[in-house]
Amino acid sequence: MQWSNEVSRLCTGVPIILVGLKKDLQEDPVAIQETRKKSLKFLTPFDGEVVAREVGARRYMECSSLSGEGVDDVFEAATRITLSTFGRPKGLGCCAIL
Numbered sequence: 519m520q521w522s523n524e525v526s527r528l529c530t531g532v533p534i535i536l537v538g539l540k541k542d543l544q545e546d547p548v549a550i551q552e553t554r555k556k557s558l559k560f561l562t563p564f565d566g567e568v569v570a571r572e573v574g575a576r577r578y579m580e581c582s583s584l585s586g587e588g589v590d591d592v593f594e595a596a597t598r599i600t601l602s603t604f605g606r607p608k609g610l611g612c613c614a615i616l
Contacts, residue, residue, distance in 0.1 A: 539581065540583075
């Protein structure tokens with residue numbers, strides 16, 4: 519997992535969320551057949567959790583941009599993890615509308 523070393527080196531201390539994409543294809547018969555032809559398979563959520571632990575990710579999540587399933591959850595998790603890691607910016611306690 520070459521990318522995980524690069525991310526760790528360039529983004530020290532930044533939390534990682536590993537996201538499995540194209541969740542909608544996991545149950546698509548055509549997609550399953552195509553992956554089998556290439557001797558590949560879709561990762562299961564369990565496999566994703568294992569990889570997430572291996573790369574030091576805080577979470578493993580899956581989403582589909584096609585169906586929208588899980589997309590909001592990924593952004594919410596990223597926001598929550600960022601705020602819990604770095605805290606809220608100081609001096610932004612009010613809102614002014616001009």
